Amino acid sequence: MATVNINGIDVKAREGMTVLDVAQSAGIYIPTLCYHPDLSTFGGCRVCMVEADGSAVTACRAPIKDGMVVRTDTERVNQMRRVNVELIMTNHDQDCQTCAKNNNCKLQEVCAFEGITPERMSRLRRVITNKEQDTSNPAFKRDFAKCITCGICVRTCEEINGVAAIDFAFRGYKTTISTIGNKPILESKCESCGECVERCPTGALVVKNQVVPEREVRTICSYCGVGCGLVLGVRGNRVVGVRGDRQNPVNQGHLCVKGRYGFGFINHPDRLKAPLVKKNGTLTETSWDEALTLISGKIKEFTDKHGPNSLAGLTSARCTNEDNYLFQKLFRFLGTNNIDHCARL
Amino acid sequence: MAGLANAFGSGAMTNSIRDITQADVFFIIGSNTTEAHPVIGYRIRKAIREGASLIVADPRRIDLAEHADEFLQLRPGTNEALLNGIVHVVINEGLYDQDFIRERTEGFDELAEAMQKYTPEYVAEITNVSAEAIRKAARLYAGAKNAAILYTMGVTQHTSGTNTVLAIANLAMATGNIGKPSSGVNPLRGQNNVQGACDMGGLPPVFTGYQPVSDPTSRKKFEEAWGVSLNPEPGLTVTEMMDGALDGRVKMLYVMGENPALTDANLHHVQEAMDKVEFLVVQDIFLTETAAMADVVLPAAAFAEKTGTFVNTERRVQLINQAVAPPGEAKADWQILQDLAQKLGFNWQYGSTEDIFNEIATLTPSYGGISYERLEREGSLQWPCPTPGHPGTPILHGEKFTRGKGLFNPVEYTPPAELTDEDYPLSLTTGRNLYHYHSGSMTHRSKEIEELRPEELAQVNTEDAARMGICDGDLVKLSSRRGAVETRVEVSDIVPPGVVFMTFHYKEAAVNLLTNDKLDPFAKIPELKVCAVKLEKVAS
Numbered sequence: 001m002a003t004v005n006i007n008g009i010d011v012k013a014r015e016g017m018t019v020l021d022v023a024q025s026a027g028i029y030i031p032t033l034c035y036h037p038d039l040s041t042f043g044g045c046r047v048c049m050v051e052a053d054g055s056a057v058t059a060c061r062a063p064i065k066d067g068m069v070v071r072t073d074t075e076r077v078n079q080m081r082r083v084n085v086e087l088i089m090t091n092h093d094q095d096c097q098t099c100a101k102n103n104n105c106k107l108q109e110v111c112a113f114e115g116i117t118p119e120r121m122s123r124l125r126r127v128i129t130n131k132e133q134d135t136s137n138p139a140f141k142r143d144f145a146k147c148i149t150c151g152i153c154v155r156t157c158e159e160i161n162g163v164a165a166i167d168f169a170f171r172g173y174k175t176t177i178s179t180i181g182n183k184p185i186l187e188s189k190c191e192s193c194g195e196c197v198e199r200c201p202t203g204a205l206v207v208k209n210q211v212v213p214e215r216e217v218r219t220i221c222s223y224c225g226v227g228c229g230l231v232l233g234v235r236g237n238r239v240v241g242v243r244g245d246r247q248n249p250v251n252q253g254h255l256c257v258k259g260r261y262g263f264g265f266i267n268h269p270d271r272l273k274a275p276l277v278k279k280n281g282t283l284t285e286t287s288w289d290e291a292l293t294l295i296s297g298k299i300k301e302f303t304d305k306h307g308p309n310s311l312a313g314l315t316s317a318r319c320t321n322e323d324n325y326l327f328q329k330l331f332r333f334l335g336t337n338n339i340d341h342c343a344r345l
Numbered sequence: 346m347a348g349l350a351n352a353f354g355s356g357a358m359t360n361s362i363r364d365i366t367q368a369d370v371f372f373i374i375g376s377n378t379t380e381a382h383p384v385i386g387y388r389i390r391k392a393i394r395e396g397a398s399l400i401v402a403d404p405r406r407i408d409l410a411e412h413a414d415e416f417l418q419l420r421p422g423t424n425e426a427l428l429n430g431i432v433h434v435v436i437n438e439g440l441y442d443q444d445f446i447r448e449r450t451e452g453f454d455e456l457a458e459a460m461q462k463y464t465p466e467y468v469a470e471i472t473n474v475s476a477e478a479i480r481k482a483a484r485l486y487a488g489a490k491n492a493a494i495l496y497t498m499g500v501t502q503h504t505s506g507t508n509t510v511l512a513i514a515n516l517a518m519a520t521g522n523i524g525k526p527s528s529g530v531n532p533l534r535g536q537n538n539v540q541g542a543c544d545m546g547g548l549p550p551v552f553t554g555y556q557p558v559s560d561p562t563s564r565k566k567f568e569e570a571w572g573v574s575l576n577p578e579p580g581l582t583v584t585e586m587m588d589g590a591l592d593g594r595v596k597m598l599y600v601m602g603e604n605p606a607l608t609d610a611n612l613h614h615v616q617e618a619m620d621k622v623e624f625l626v627v628q629d630i631f632l633t634e635t636a637a638m639a640d641v642v643l644p645a646a647a648f649a650e651k652t653g654t655f656v657n658t659e660r661r662v663q664l665i666n667q668a669v670a671p672p673g674e675a676k677a678d679w680q681i682l683q684d685l686a687q688k689l690g691f692n693w694q695y696g697s698t699e700d701i702f703n704e705i706a707t708l709t710p711s712y713g714g715i716s717y718e719r720l721e722r723e724g725s726l727q728w729p730c731p732t733p734g735h736p737g738t739p740i741l742h743g744e745k746f747t748r749g750k751g752l753f754n755p756v757e758y759t760p761p762a763e764l765t766d767e768d769y770p771l772s773l774t775t776g777r778n779l780y781h782y783h784s785g786s787m788t789h790r791s792k793e794i795e796e797l798r799p800e801e802l803a804q805v806n807t808e809d810a811a812r813m814g815i816c817d818g819d820l821v822k823l824s825s826r827r828g829a830v831e832t833r834v835e836v837s838d839i840v841p842p843g844v845v846f847m848t849f850h851y852k853e854a855a856v857n858l859l860t861n862d863k864l865d866p867f868a869k870i871p872e873l874k875v876c877a878v879k880l881e882k883v884a885s
Contacts, residue, residue, distance in 0.1 A: 071475050127548050139797070159391070162389075162390025191379075194559060219648070220537070220663045220664075222647070224536065224782070226384050226538065227656075227657025227658065232668040249363065249724065251384050254753070258794060262782070265631075268631075270631055272675060273674060274644060283637075283642060292642060292685050306596055308576065310595060311595075312580070314586070314598070314600045316542060316547075317542045317547075318602045321654045322698040323679045325553065326695075326701060327678075328545060331599075337549050337579055339547060341547045341583070341603060342539075344610075
């Protein structure tokens with residue numbers, strides 16, 4: 001164990017922690033932009049500057065040592081942080097009210113904390129204007145006018161997904177996040193998993209057609225057999241979004257393209273809404289009672305005439321255990337073991 | 346499943362996802378993990394980045410091949426020979442685990458004897474993988490502290506599928522890579538609740554928890570619990586049902602939440618069977634290709650509209666929760682089944698899915714300790730979990746195999762049922778892509794996903810394409826002895842010369858019109874992964 005003094009108060013710490021880790025463990029807020037707890041540290045945004053034993057350091061990268069004295073609110077620290085944030089803000093679109101990340105934006109949070117004022121901003125000149133958007137991906141868009149080159153997307157793509165489809169490119173003011181050959185993201189090896197969109201601290205990566213949910217429900221994905229935990233966003237009687245369930249031990253919040261963006265089928269107009277029976281060769285809407293009476297009549301007819309093995313049922317690898325249990329119980333009740341499903345496909 | 350049950354006594358993934366991702370060596374055979382099981386794919390790529398080694402055996406240069414230490418690009422349908430070759434090297438170079446073999450297994454001497462002919466040179470001729478690569482892969486796998494084998498349908502969807510699984514089990518047991526963390530034999534299950542559907546007795550020969558219908562004790566237990574007398578004869582498998590429909594034995598087919606008219610092998614045969622059967626009932630969320638052929642269609646609730654449990658690939662039972670109401674008059678599947686049972690005069694009175702689950706737990710030893718209350722409190726549980734105080738079982742066969750001693754089963758290589766010839770010179774293999782799921786009834790109706798991959802792109806090797814004058818995006822006709830489809834192509838070196846790959850996600854290019862429905866004699870799985878085809882350019 002080690003002890004670190006932060007702003008005059010002693011805080012217990014473990015060797016190997018950073019100044020940011022210790023401050024956060026003690027409930028002390030240090031602004032960050034390029035830091036993300038799921039990822040390796042980068043130390044690029046310079047807004048987590050603190051004084052440690054008298055030197056200015058980035059809190060996210062500075063390892064603690066026993067007896068270290070940290071100050072988070074000195075004039076020098078505040079001035080450095082403010083200038084760094086102002087330089088980022090100068091080149092950032094300021095359409096917060098209509099931005100999809102409004103109220104959910106790390107840059108807003110940091111600006112508010114640092115007290116960025118219009119007076120101070122007005123002395124800086126905007127360097128780059130007219131940055132284009134990349135709207136090639138149907139699920140999300142990339143808005144370079146809102147990108148702060150924190151690199152969280154780059155690290156996410158490499159460290160979470162592992163595909164490493166994007167990286168920093170060009171130099172100086174032209175620094176940007178790019179695919180190989182700076183092609184649209186859809187033409188890269190991006191797997192559209194949306195992990196970067198989930199972590200982007202600003203409006204640079206946002207879901208297209210975002211609808212803010214009114215409530216959320218935890219459940220399990222209905223695609224492959226991995227069994228990832230989902231949190232469904234619901235508005236009215238519509239599923240409007242999906243995020244990964246970080247508490248689920250299987251996926252720890254991570255999802256693939258199907259799990260995250262493949263929910264549109266739930267509220268699709270093609271959904272079957274009433275039982276159908278074939279009349280004169282055409283499927284026609286009917287009542288539950290008529291449909292079930294017809295089926296039970298046929299079951300009795302075939303069982304009486306040909307024995308129960310004239311019935312066969314395919315149960316489902318998509319349905320719940322409870323659905324499957326009742327399905328096989330029903331068929332075995334009727335006297336046949338002709339029950340199978342597509343486990344082999 | 347059948348293979349593992351024979352070798353170990355239980356046919357499920359032996360280890361857990363989190364645990365296998367700590368392996369020192371991964372041997373991935375017949376699994377395009379990063380597309381078919383993407384989140385497990387993330388974990389494998391991370392493990393490789395952090396220093397683990399990777400052996401990939403696949404006819405295609407899949408994404409994981411790019412990360413592999415040894416990439417064994419074998420001919421479709423030769424898995425068994427490759428595995429025997431690796432086992433040969435393990436035995437002949439003394440790389441096996443003597444203590445494990447002595448204490449935990451039986452039949453090693455017979456295996457050693459039978460494997461003698463599978464020299465790397467002999468196997469190289471069959472598989473087109475070099476003898477040196479086979480030796481290197483064997484040394485890498487056997488030399489690891491903990492090595493995990495992952496496989497999927499690339500292994501099982503062959504006429505030799507069960508034997509290949511046995512060959513995998515032989516390799517894992519010979520090197521002691523089973524029954525301990527970060528190792529094992531791990532079939533990754535392809536659908537959200539395929540494990541659960543099997544556990545629940547959705548198979549012709551067994552009740553829940555794999556209790557045989559032919560076993561008098563099991564049958565008596567269910568007869569007493571349900572209050573009916575039960576049939577002791579195992580029933581028909583899906584392929585046999587289709588044959589039964591065609592020859593008139595099966596009069597009525599009831600399909601819940603499946604789309605065999607697009608997903609099964611040799612579709613003409615399946616569609617003919619569906620046409621022939623006297624009465625077809627389909628219960629689903631959409632009017633699928635199968636539902637369109639039905640006499641009665643029942644509207645079901647989707648996963649977001651239901652409560653219940655799913656079991657993932659690592660035997661983990663998890664609760665699903667209702668988020669929204671079903672549309673119109675659609676109902677949860679269990680409610681429809683209960684309504685029908687009542688119509689038939691059975692006094693079924695389940696008030697909730699929890700009532701049903703409690704009955705399952707009473708009748709199924711491996712689920713005996715699982716309850717909704719525990720799942721809500723503990724999040725999830727991995728079976729076997731026999732008692733309420735049991736923590737669940739992340740790793741199977743820890744101290745002894747379910748069957749006692751692990752059994753080595755020497756298997757002989759048998760070629761695929763249909764080989765290429767002058768008329769059908771190319772080998773067709775099938776699988777999934779990252780974006781779509783099975784017949785696509787869900788993903789094609791999810792706008793973003795559909796836009797990402799709106800149509801089939803059959804993969805054709807650059808050399809084959811050049812010879813036939815085919816370019817990226819061209820329309821081609823692919824035909825086998827059973828049918829023909831038209832599809833656009835992607836010219837790519839992901840497939841080797843002589844091999845074509847298609848997914849089964851698109852009804853417009855239904856690859857199962859071409860595939861071979863010849864079955865593995867044990868597991869009754871059709872040989873979806875290899876058949877002979879020819880390719881012609883369609884004039885645009």
